[in-house]
Amino acid sequence: DTGVSQDPRHKITKRGQNVTFRCDPISEHNRLYWYRQTLGQGPEFLTYFQNEAQLEKSRLLSDRFSAERPKGSFSTLEIQRTEQGDSAMYLCASSTVYGYTFGSGTRLTVV
């Protein structure tokens, strides 16, 4: 299966710690997106990359969040000094002109 892969699937961290998630998109997809989904809500856009360039960031992406996509392949999303409000499912997606494919997400729980 060459779908979008996210790692880890689950992460429990203490408030104030830093966490990093990884996303491996479908290899021929040049666009990569990060979304966040909280309980009872639909996915909300965070940021996206065209190859290695980060082209747009949502205002939801505070200064504690940083995303990278070195070499235009995999991407990482780091959250510094985690807060309980960061608890959510973090979804990665990649796309071509033919459509979006989402990964299974990383569920973050901040305790």
Add this chain to the structure above:
Amino acid sequence: DQQVKQNSPSLSVQEGRISILNCDYTNSMFDYFLWYKKYPAEGPTFLISISSIKDKNEDGRFTVFLNKSAKHLSLHIVPSQPGDSAVYFCAASEGYGGSQGNLIFGKGTKLSVKP
């Protein structure tokens, strides 16, 4: 302010009957609409889409209807099957045909199809 609204958090339907899921939007610049299906612990899976130049698109048991004047779309599933039980998200995009660019999602409707 929510630009895509799914006002029914849940819907229960008998197997074999029609399921109708509704979605309203406020942004007249949206020109592409998509429905995604999501099972617990999985990412959303694309189901069906429609461009704003059309008013209907069919794919097997799934049909999406778009009423641009009312800023309303609906997903019809006929006949409904127990395996259709999932959360359904309506999403919209401005430009790019829905394949690129940011998607704006509704809050979802949980469909339960009872045998």
